[in-house]
Amino acid sequence: MSLDLYAEDLVANYEHPHNRKNMSDCDSSSHEYNTTCGDDITVYIKVKDGKISDISFDGSGCAISVGTASKLTDAIKGKSVSEIESLGFDFIVDLIGIDPGPARAKCATISLKALKHAVFIYEHKKPDSETERL
Amino acid sequence: MVNIDSEEIKKDFPIFESRKDGQRLVYLDSAATSQKPRAVINAISDYYSNYNANIHRGVYQIAERATEAYENSKKEMAKFLGAESYEELVYVRNTTEAINLVALSWGEKNISEGDHILISEMEHHSNLVPWILLAKRKKAVLDYIKVGEDYRLDQESLENGLEKNPKLVAITHASNVLGTINDVKSITKKAHDKGAVVLVDGAQSAPHMPVNLSDIGCDFYALSGHKMLGPTGIGALYGKREILEAMPPVIGGGDMIETVEFYSCTWNRIPWKFEAGTSNIEGGIGMTPAIQYLQKLGMENIFKHEVELTKYALDALAEIKNVETYGPDMKKNDHGGVISFSVNGVHPHDIASIFDNYNVAIRAGHHCAMPLVTQILRQSAVARMSFYIYNNKDDIDKAVEAINEVKRIFKK
Ligand SMILES: Cc1ncc(COP(=O)(O)O)c(C=O)c1O
Numbered sequence: 001m002s003l004d005l006y007a008e009d010l011v012a013n014y015e016h017p018h019n020r021k022n023m024s025d026c027d028s029s030s031h032e033y034n035t036t037c038g039d040d041i042t043v044y045i046k047v048k049d050g051k052i053s054d055i056s057f058d059g060s061g062c063a064i065s066v067g068t069a070s071k072l073t074d075a076i077k078g079k080s081v082s083e084i085e086s087l088g089f090d091f092i093v094d095l096i097g098i099d100p101g102p103a104r105a106k107c108a109t110i111s112l113k114a115l116k117h118a119v120f121i122y123e124h125k126k127p128d129s130e131t132e133r134l
Numbered sequence: 135m136v137n138i139d140s141e142e143i144k145k146d147f148p149i150f151e152s153r154k155d156g157q158r159l160v161y162l163d164s165a166a167t168s169q170k171p172r173a174v175i176n177a178i179s180d181y182y183s184n185y186n187a188n189i190h191r192g193v194y195q196i197a198e199r200a201t202e203a204y205e206n207s208k209k210e211m212a213k214f215l216g217a218e219s220y221e222e223l224v225y226v227r228n229t230t231e232a233i234n235l236v237a238l239s240w241g242e243k244n245i246s247e248g249d250h251i252l253i254s255e256m257e258h259h260s261n262l263v264p265w266i267l268l269a270k271r272k273k274a275v276l277d278y279i280k281v282g283e284d285y286r287l288d289q290e291s292l293e294n295g296l297e298k299n300p301k302l303v304a305i306t307h308a309s310n311v312l313g314t315i316n317d318v319k320s321i322t323k324k325a326h327d328k329g330a331v332v333l334v335d336g337a338q339s340a341p342h343m344p345v346n347l348s349d350i351g352c353d354f355y356a357l358s359g360h361k362m363l364g365p366t367g368i369g370a371l372y373g374k375r376e377i378l379e380a381m382p383p384v385i386g387g388g389d390m391i392e393t394v395e396f397y398s399c400t401w402n403r404i405p406w407k408f409e410a411g412t413s414n415i416e417g418g419i420g421m422t423p424a425i426q427y428l429q430k431l432g433m434e435n436i437f438k439h440e441v442e443l444t445k446y447a448l449d450a451l452a453e454i455k456n457v458e459t460y461g462p463d464m465k466k467n468d469h470g471g472v473i474s475f476s477v478n479g480v481h482p483h484d485i486a487s488i489f490d491n492y493n494v495a496i497r498a499g500h501h502c503a504m505p506l507v508t509q510i511l512r513q514s515a516v517a518r519m520s521f522y523i524y525n526n527k528d529d530i531d532k533a534v535e536a537i538n539e540v541k542r543i544f545k546k
Contacts, residue, residue, distance in 0.1 A: 037483040038514045062481035
């Protein structure tokens with residue numbers, strides 16, 4: 001583990017997360033639980049013309065999971081549903097600027113996994129194996 | 135009284151020879167598993183290199199030697215624990231398997247609908263889940279001794295639990311989360327007065343303090359070899375002779391029988407009745423040097439050393455703002471070398487990750503005691519440091535340095 005994982009920006013996103021709210025009128029949502037840290041994240045989306053028009057997350061967890069969820073929800077607004085379907089681990093590495101390493105990978109990807117599940121549910125599709133491995 | 139010289143002891147443990155970024159490993163997770171001295175590693179290697187053979191059946195020399203080495207380790211362990219005979223020691227994989235063996239054999243036979251089983255709120259899942267399962271199967275009632283504000287067992291709650299005349303009292307000797315050491319001798323006496331059978335979870339006591347089973351008087355005692363310098367995959371269940379003799383076997387197969395006919399069989403003597411199939415021979419053999427290493431240092435000295443480190447660490451942590459610790463005060467000599475702590479507003483896994491950057495190994499989570507951590511401590515997880523013979527004050531200073539880094543990163 002390198003301390004670079006705890007970049008000031010990520011910690012700030014943990015301390016004051018963006019888009020952290022329950023969204024009762026969402027078009028789809030998905031909840032994920034990570035047994036190692038007990039991270040508990042739900043992602044909510046609204047879709048308009050095939051694009052994410054609004055997104056939020058709720059829940060609790062470690063700095064890596066909450067900080068990444070905050071950054072992810074910022075980055076995802078306006079992206080097309082099909083684009084999200086193809087996002088994987090590399091997207092998270094780009095987003096937080098570092099490979100979190102095996103011990104914390106699940107923390108870093110939990111919000112992306114929840115987001116992709118929400119998208120697949122919206123599209124009435126089965127999640128692909130790459131999403132399940134996140 | 136010998137003082138424990140941790141710098142000298144570290145030299146006996148190969149793992150402390152390696153460096154990461156020039157830093158030696160600071161290992162503060164011995165409650166999860168201990169490091170292994172060279173003597174244990176060599177004994178296992180010696181067995182495979184020089185006398186590898188299956189035990190109990192061979193008549194050739196190396197088979198006899200392996201059998202003797204394996205049985206000898208039980209004799210060493212019986213002496214170490216103050217058991218009357220090695221026949222009262224069943225080798226199993228670990229504490230968890232030992233307790234499950236009691237639940238599946240003794241429990242199946244002796245617990246019936248409406249019977250009470252008394253355990254405590256500070257139990258590890260391994261002394262909790264088997265009883266939840268047994269209680270469900272038998273429609274028995276599971277009662278809990280409460281943990282008080284002082285992180286000790288609540289005496290009134292213990293008395294109330296005993297008033298229900300439980301068939302079984304199963305209690306941990308030392309908590310792997312709070313560090314609390316329970317007075318299992320007095321609990322055993324009180325429970326026996328009520329006619330209960332007593333099981334003590336010794337996973338955190340056998341490695342760290344003098345244990346004399348004849349003195350404690352409990353009926354069962356469970357331990358894990360890997361927490362006391364030994365290899366993984368070997369543990370022991372102690373049971374009083376007459377109780378083990380009356381218990382039915384759970385696993386059938388080779389070695390556990392005396393005679394087999396096509397439709398019936400008779401059981402081997404204890405402890406072999408409970409050890410079906412080829413044993414963990416290397417594991418048993420590895421326990422002998424582990425026990426000898428501990429005995430050479432003296433359990434009394436080891437306990438004193440860990441208490442001293444715990445006091446030192448608690449004093450250091452008390453100076454740091456926003457750090458909370460969970461465990462009894464040090465006034466009654468009932469707090470062993472475990473400190474659970476948290477830094478307000480920081481998730482314990484982030485603490486552990488930042489410690490890792492300093493090459494300091496600690497654990498974060500519910501420590502397999504979810505009811506205790508989530509409902510009594512009211513935390514989703516806590517960080518934990520635990521001490522052993524190879525730790526010293528420098529290790530704790532390093533941990534304090536890492537906590538200050540946590541506080542810097544999270545601006546606490
Ligand atoms: C108090 C206590 N009981 C039981 C266990 C279970 O030990 P094992 O996993 O070796 O079976 C542990 C290990 O963490 C423990 O600390």
